[in-house]
Amino acid sequence: MPRERTARLPLLSSSSARRAEGAPSQERRAFKARAVALVLVLLSLALITIYLRESNGGVLHGAQRIGLSVVSPFEVAGERIARPFRDGWGYVSDLFGAKHENAKLRAELEKVRAQAIQNLTAAQDNKQLRKQLRFIDGPRFPDNYQGVSTRVIARPPNVYNQEILIAAGSGAGVQVNDPVVTPEGLVGIVTAVTSGASQVTLVTDQESAVSALDVETSAAGIVRAGPSASSDLVLDRVSKDARVVEGDKVVTAGWTSGALESLYPRGIPIGVVTGVGQQDVDLYKRIQVTPLVNFDSLDDVIVLVPTPGAGKAKQEKTKQKP
Amino acid sequence: MSGIDALKAGVLLLVAAVVQISLISYLRVADGYPDVVLVLVVSIALLRGPLFGACAGFWAGLVLDVASFQTLGLTSLLLTLTGYWCGRFGDATTRSSAHPPLIAVALATIAVALGSSLLHFMLGSSVPASELFGRVLLPTLALNLLVAYPLYRLCRRLFPPTQRARGEVSVAV
Numbered sequence: 001m002p003r004e005r006t007a008r009l010p011l012l013s014s015s016s017a018r019r020a021e022g023a024p025s026q027e028r029r030a031f032k033a034r035a036v037a038l039v040l041v042l043l044s045l046a047l048i049t050i051y052l053r054e055s056n057g058g059v060l061h062g063a064q065r066i067g068l069s070v071v072s073p074f075e076v077a078g079e080r081i082a083r084p085f086r087d088g089w090g091y092v093s094d095l096f097g098a099k100h101e102n103a104k105l106r107a108e109l110e111k112v113r114a115q116a117i118q119n120l121t122a123a124q125d126n127k128q129l130r131k132q133l134r135f136i137d138g139p140r141f142p143d144n145y146q147g148v149s150t151r152v153i154a155r156p157p158n159v160y161n162q163e164i165l166i167a168a169g170s171g172a173g174v175q176v177n178d179p180v181v182t183p184e185g186l187v188g189i190v191t192a193v194t195s196g197a198s199q200v201t202l203v204t205d206q207e208s209a210v211s212a213l214d215v216e217t218s219a220a221g222i223v224r225a226g227p228s229a230s231s232d233l234v235l236d237r238v239s240k241d242a243r244v245v246e247g248d249k250v251v252t253a254g255w256t257s258g259a260l261e262s263l264y265p266r267g268i269p270i271g272v273v274t275g276v277g278q279q280d281v282d283l284y285k286r287i288q289v290t291p292l293v294n295f296d297s298l299d300d301v302i303v304l305v306p307t308p309g310a311g312k313a314k315q316e317k318t319k320q321k322p
Numbered sequence: 323m324s325g326i327d328a329l330k331a332g333v334l335l336l337v338a339a340v341v342q343i344s345l346i347s348y349l350r351v352a353d354g355y356p357d358v359v360l361v362l363v364v365s366i367a368l369l370r371g372p373l374f375g376a377c378a379g380f381w382a383g384l385v386l387d388v389a390s391f392q393t394l395g396l397t398s399l400l401l402t403l404t405g406y407w408c409g410r411f412g413d414a415t416t417r418s419s420a421h422p423p424l425i426a427v428a429l430a431t432i433a434v435a436l437g438s439s440l441l442h443f444m445l446g447s448s449v450p451a452s453e454l455f456g457r458v459l460l461p462t463l464a465l466n467l468l469v470a471y472p473l474y475r476l477c478r479r480l481f482p483p484t485q486r487a488r489g490e491v492s493v494a495v
Binding site for chain 1: 347348350353372389390395398399402403406409450454458
């Protein structure tokens with residue numbers, strides 16, 4: 001009696017399987033997959049087109065805000081759970097640069113110690129003189145703003161979008177065009193708000209522009225993102241006659257023109273001049289500015305919310321979402 | 323495409339997107355970080371074919387775009403194409419391979435980086451090619467290859483290959 005055995009033969013290609021299963025069925029499946037993929041691609045293209053063409057109050061933006069409101073609690077929870085791991089990763093990463101930074105900081109500390117005593121005296125003198133002269137000069141940062149401290153819940157998803165998400169939204173009083181800072185300096189500006197989260201466009205974004213001035217020489221210009229995707233900035237539109245030296249501090253200009261005011265209050269530190277150059281064919285100086293804020297390790301930020309009654313004009317160019 | 327598989331893939335990609343945004347995007351080497359959502363889409367597509375891969379890619383992209391407040395549809399477009407292509411790739415080779423789909427992950431990473439760069443360039447944002455390759459693509463590629471095997475194993479457990487997909491056939495002798 002012949003014995004029947006079953007053997008499993010591995011197939012190296014799917015062609016035999018196709019033959020065994022029947023070509024029409026395979027073709028139908030392939031056609032269906034192709035059709036669905038095509039529909040999804042067209043749907044994606046439609047989403048992109050509508051999203052870019054509609055205003056911030058459009059249907060898709062609204063749906064996205066609702067979606068973000070649903071997802072943001074998970075992101076906040078994820079951020080809290082992930083924080084120790086992130087800190088651990090940050091610690092390990094920082095160790096690589098710690099040795100070099102240590103020597104640099106020690107040298108800097110010596111200078112700062114010497115300056116600290118002078119600064120204390122100068123600050124006292126300054127305060128006294130300001131009171132005496134009743135120095136009122138344009139928007140005064142501490143008077144017109146209150147700070148909303150919050151956490152960063154999402155970092156830029158790629159190098160093209162220099163935007164972060166923060167865990168404070170309209171519920172905390174945050175509005176579009178509110179400046180965002182850290183104790184080190186300017187971070188960016190709020191460009192979209194939901195009830196529990198906001199999007200902040202960093203000053204390193206290619207479409208950001210901040211009117212700024214050199215503290216030491218008062219040379220005025222506009223701080224923009226540098227030509228590369230690294231964190232360096234450029235101080236643009238500074239006349240070739242103006243004097244700018246390496247090491248100068250750059251702060252927000254906080255201009256006032258009639259009833260209009262800059263979006264950024266005056267005197268927020270932006271960065272330090274690390275390179276100055278000019279060529280005969282250029283209209284302006286070429287000034288490189290290294291930001292004071294380390295955008296790679298942003299964890300907590302402060303949103304400057306205007307106090308009631310502090311009028312703000314929205315004239316300064318900020319990133320406009322298409 | 324079974325409902326259970328779709329549900330599992332939907333939840334897995336949703337969780338992965340949240341983890342990606344809140345944790346993994348901080349684990350940067352230069353400007354690159356492991357793109358677990360991409361690797362999961364590739365793995366799922368390899369295991370379940372182009373139809374499932376395209377749908378998984380679309381969903382993952384949509385969640386990422388919403389959760390990171392980016393242009394809606396941009397990531398969906400890239401991941402839909404990636405999912406579809408990887409599904410075809412899985413069909414053309416075999417889904418029973420015990421080896422991690424390193425080739426698929428590598429090619430998908432490069433394709434998504436270049437596609438993303440092209441789309442952003444068309445939308446007005448650009449990055450110098452040297453930085454894209456040196457600071458973004460190479461670290462991301464290395465990190466994606468590093469996580470490819472464990473994530474593929476996880477997906478194989480969640481989405482076990484069907485008999486047809488195992489590339490086996492019973493023959494009476």
